[in-house]
Amino acid sequence: MNPLSPRYAALFASNVYEAQDMNSEALSDHAAISGLSNLFDVPSAKISASTSGAIIRKRTGFAYAANGVGGRQGEVLLVFRGTDIFADWVTDANAGLQRGPSTWPVHAGFHETFKPLRSDIEAFLRGRNPSTVHCVGHSLGGALATLAADHLSELGVEIGRAHV
Numbered sequence: 301m302n303p304l305s306p307r308y309a310a311l312f313a314s315n316v317y318e319a320q321d322m323n324s325e326a327l328s329d330h331a332a333i334s335g336l337s338n339l340f341d342v343p344s345a346k347i348s349a350s351t352s353g354a355i356i357r358k359r360t361g362f363a364y365a366a367n368g369v370g371g372r373q374g375e376v377l378l379v380f381r382g383t384d385i386f387a388d389w390v391t392d393a394n395a396g397l398q399r400g401p402s403t404w405p406v407h408a409g410f411h412e413t414f415k416p417l418r419s420d421i422e423a424f425l426r427g428r429n430p431s432t433v434h435c436v437g438h439s440l441g442g443a444l445a446t447l448a449a450d451h452l453s454e455l456g457v458e459i460g461r462a463h464v
Contacts, residue, residue, distance in 0.1 A: 302372065303460055304434050311336055313438035316379040319347045319361035327364065340366040340377045348420035350413050352440075353387030354394055360385065363417055363444065365424040375460070376430040378421060378448055382439025392440060401451035410443040414451075421448060425457070434460035 304312075311334050318327040324347055331342035345366040351357045361381070368375035383392055394409030425433075433452055437445035449459045 301432050301458070301460060302375065304436065308336070308339065309434075309436045310438075312340075312377065312379045312436045313382070313441060315342070316364060316381040316437070316441065317384060319345075319364050320381060320384060322347055322349065322361045338370065339368065339372050340375075341369050342366050346420070346424050348417050350416045351387075352385070352391040352409075352413050354390045354409075356387065356390075358385060358387035362413065362441075363420075365421065367428075368430075374431045376425065376428065376433045378433060378435045378445065380417075380435075380437035380441035380444035380448070382437060382441040388440055400447060402454050404450075406447065407443060410440065410447060413440070414444050414447040417444065417448070418451060421451070425452075430457070432458050432460040 315330050315334060315336055318330045328343040331337045336342055345364040347361050348363045349359050350362040351359045363380045366377045383389060391409040391413050396408035397405040398408045398411045400406035400411060435445040435449040453459055
């Protein structure tokens with residue numbers, strides 16, 4: 301396994317905020333400036349939306365999936381954005397419990413935001429057999445990345461680990 305360095309994980313976690321308005325050009329430009337496109341094909345990344353909030357809900361870009369390039373060929377990157385708008389703060393405050401992907405109790409707000417992303421993740425991986433899937437995120441995105449890793453590990457997918 302070829303782990304991501306903490307530096308690159310942090311850069312990807314910062315880059316994913318460009319996906320919030322579903323603008324793939326801004327996402328790609330930011331990745332090129334940061335040198336991230338040398339690791340994963342961010343210009344061709346699949347952006348996924350989800351909903352945050354509770355009574356008042358807001359749908360925005362939350363994540364992207366990209367294939368590895370060069371030395372990361374055969375790997376997949378899943379990146380999730382963190383808390384940024386008011387609806388995300390409401391999600392963070394929704395601290396009830398639900399059954400997560402592996403049936404363990406998880407934070408209800410995080411799980412409600414993750415559930416719509418699950419089908420996009422599965423669709424992106426369909427027909428691929430990645431050697432490793434790297435799940436990265438910051439803040440709320442870290443929780444979503446953890447739920448994605450849990451979900452994928454239940455499906456038998458190899459999950460990458462950051463090199464610390």
